[in-house]
Amino acid sequence: MLTFFPDPYPDEILYSVFGRYHLRSGNISCKATLMDLFGTTSVVATIDLPSHLQMLCDRLPANHGYNPEKFIRENTLFPFYAPFLPEQRANHVVELIKSSRGNGIHTSTGIMAGGVVTKNQLYLCRKCYSEDIQMFGEAYWHRTHQAPGVYFCPKHQEILWVYKSVSMNRHEYIPVPLKLDQSQVKKSLAITDLSTKTMHYLNELVKDIHLLLTHTxxxxxxxxxxxxxxxxxxxxxxxxxxxxxxxxxxxxxxxxxxxxxxxxxxxxxxxxxxxxxxxxxxxxxxxxxxxxxxxxxxxxxxxxxxxxxYGQEYLPFGKNPWPCLNKAAAHYMNSVVTTCKITTCSDTRRPVGTFYCGCGFVYSRRGPDQVEEDRYRIGRVKRFGEIWFSKLDELLKQDNLSLRKIAKELGVDTNTVIKYSKPTSSFEIVNQNEAVTKQTNNAKKIKPEERKKSPVNKETGQANRVNWELRDLELSIIVETECKKILADLDNKPTRVTFSRVAKRIGKLNFMQRNKGKLPITMSVLGQYVESVEHFQTRRVKWIVQELVAGNEELKRWRIEKLAGLKPGYGEQVQDEIEKQLKQFAFYAPKPWSEGEITWRQLN
Structure with a gap:
């Protein structure tokens, strides 16, 4: 049990606290200090991420008020790395820091593999040094100064100095000397060798790192x-x-x-x-x-x-509900539209929003919206709906209204009114669900060869229009049935559910590729079944494990990876599934890793 322990100063790294203890204890040997603090002499003096903190807290004086978690959070560089680690691995690193297994800490954080701006020496700010002595009577190593990428003091915006230690003992905690000689330090950067732009961004980076360390x-x-x-x-x-x-x-x-x-x-x-x-x-x-x-x-x-x-969504057309822009509807300009499908413009690559109102009116526009007025802008009308056609019939029956006035009343141009005022019943057009444009001049011309192929109604002499809603609904049922067949096929090796595979299996690949925009229900249903690479690999792993178990074959990780065709660096979701399967069938097969091979997930 320790008789005393120095309280950490603001932004003091734990390495510095141990160095001040060594200085105050009067210990000549650094191993005597290790024995005092941890009850063992095998601890390595690590600057950024120490270990044995539970052993330390167990030896602190009574009513000390400290615990390993508090030290880790406030006096180590763990908060610098933790946010960018998988949560499970971050928790494992905490356990390693608390325990005596410190040799795996840096590997788990990715420091060993990264090799990014590694710091192997101690850094200090000369102004902080003077202020610390004036305020506390002694100086200490600041945590922020030791973080990778920090070459400036966040408080004084001055370049840090590197302490040129002569000690080669990896078990020694070096305190900041009470008197700092110029020969003991050197500048961490040569200012004259760097551009103003580089100096600026280095200074800005320090602010970000300081916030990362101190934000709660x-x-x-x-x-x-x-x-x-x-x-x-x-x-x-x-x-x-x-x-x-x-x-x-x-x-x-x-x-x-x-x-x-x-x-x-x-x-x-x-x-x-x-x-x-x-x-x-x-x-x-x-x-x-x-x-x-x-x-x-x-x-x-x-x-x-x-x-x-943080956490904000990308909403190029703002949040729902959106206004209905059908001038024939009683709720015109009211925010009642809750469905918006976002696609990409093939020409400009800008987002295109298609808005579906319950009255049957469908319109689209290119985004993103820049001002509030953009919410009330129509780029193109894709479907007018029954209410609009009913209003058209009503206005056409009024003899005192010109086509121009009718067009103004309905929010379209005169050509559109002429087009839909032909003898063909407007209700028939609605039922056939034709997509029309606001400006007929913008409509794409039908190629002669395509016009010849259009089916003709012998009675009226007009081309029959396609009922896209009915076709979409029928096709969506066929697509969903095919997707379920693929997923339910357990006798053969799994195949991935993709747009192309499903469309080919039902013989509709070219048709579906050309008419994606006219098949919203089908595309929505297909989207629920289409598998990402990682999701498919996970399903394939499950199938392979079942096959191996059914065949009384040995269950090993390498065998699963080989049969599943997994390449190095496959996703974490797939890794989790393999481990889940190995644990589930551990009774039937040997353990999936050899003796001595251990991962951070096992340790958690």
């Missing part, structure tokens, strides 16, 4: 793509469907920061498999916090602004 409620940000996708879409770096425009993003990233800064921070983005590409794809590997913060600053301007906007 940072969300888990491991699933980076899901978090920043709305912003990527808003800035034009991603399509409405979520595809990242990597070339555009890489070019802007390089221009924004410059090669000098990226090289200094070990964050160059050369090559097709750069870290920036992985940071904006599905989460499969840990990306270093410094790199994550660089991406966030590019998109949001600062980490603080990112936290303010």
């Amino acid at each position: 409620s940072i969300p888990y940000l491991y699933k980076t793509k899901q978090t920043i996708l709305p912003r990527l879409r808003q800035l034009g770096y991603a399509t409405v469907n979520g595809r990242i425009k990597q070339d555009k993003l890489h070019e802007q990233f390089r221009l924004f920061y410059g090669e000098e800064l990226l090289n200094l921070l070990d964050s160059n983005i050369e090559g097709e498999t750069s870290w920036l590409t992985f940071a904006t794809r599905k989460e499969r590997r840990v990306v270093h916090p410094v790199r994550q913060l660089l991406l966030i600053r590019l998109l949001y301007g600062s980490f603080e602004e990112f936290l303010k906007n």
Whole structure:
């Protein structure tokens, strides 16, 4: 049991607290200090992420008020790494820091593999040093100064100095000397060798890192793509469907920061498999916090602004409900529309919103909306609906109304009124569900060869119009039945449910590719069954395990991966499923990992 323990100062790293204890205890040997603090001499003096904290707290004086979690949160660099780790792995790192198994901490955080701006020495700010001595009578190592990527003091905006320690003992905690000689320190950066732009962004990066360390409620940000996708879409770096425009993003990233800064921070983005590409794809590997913060600053301007906007959706047309713009309806201009389907314009790549009202009126426009007035703008009418046609019939029966007045009353041009005032019943047109445009001049002309193929009604001599609603409904039933067949086929090796595969199996590939916009029900049903690569791999793993168990074959991880065709770096969801299956059938098969092989999931 310790007789005393120094209270940590503001922003003091735990390594510094141990160094001050060593100085006050009067211990000559550093191993005597280790024995005092931890009850063992095998502890390695680690600056950023120490271990044995539970043993330390068990030896602190009575009523000390400290616990491992408090030390980890306030006096280590764990908050710097934790938000960008999978939550389960972050919890495992906490357990490692509390325990005596400190050799796996840096591997679990990805520090060993990343090699990004690694700090192996102690850093200090000379102004902080003077202020600490004046306020506390002694100086200490500040936690923020030791974080990777920090070359400036966040308080004084001055370049940090590196302490040139002569000690080679990895078990020794070095306190800040009471008298600091110029020969003991050197500047961490050569100012004259760096551009003003690089210096500026290094200073800004420090602000982000300081906030990351001190903010009390940072969300888990491991699933980076899901978090920043709305912003990527808003800035034009991603399509409405979520595809990242990597070339555009890489070019802007390089221009924004410059090669000098990226090289200094070990964050160059050369090559097709750069870290920036992985940071904006599905989460499969840990990306270093410094790199994550660089991406966030590019998109949001600062980490603080990112936290303010965290969780916001990409809504190019605002939130529902939207106004109905059917001038024939009693609820005209009222916000009653709750359905909006967003697609991408093939020409401009801008989002296109199609709004469906309960009155049958369907309209679309290109976005995103910039001002409130945009909500009341129609780009194109795709369907008028029964109410509109009823109003048209009513107005046509009034002899005192000109076609121009009728057009104005219905919100269309005169040509549209002429087109739908022909003898053919407007109700017949409604039932046939024809999509029409607001401006007939914008309508695409039918090619001669296509016109010849159009079926003709012998009685009227007019071409029969397609009932798209009925066709859509019938096709959606066929598609859903086929999807269920694919998923229910357990006798054969699983095949992935995709748009092309389902459409080919029912013999409608070309038809469905050409008419996606006219088949909203079918596309919605298909979207519920279409599998991502990771989801399909998970289903295939389940099937393979069942086959192996049924055949009394040995169940091993490598065998499952081989039969499932899994390449290195497959998704975490698939990894979880493999482990789940191995645990479930552990009675029938040996353990899936060899002796000594252990993962952070097992330790949790």
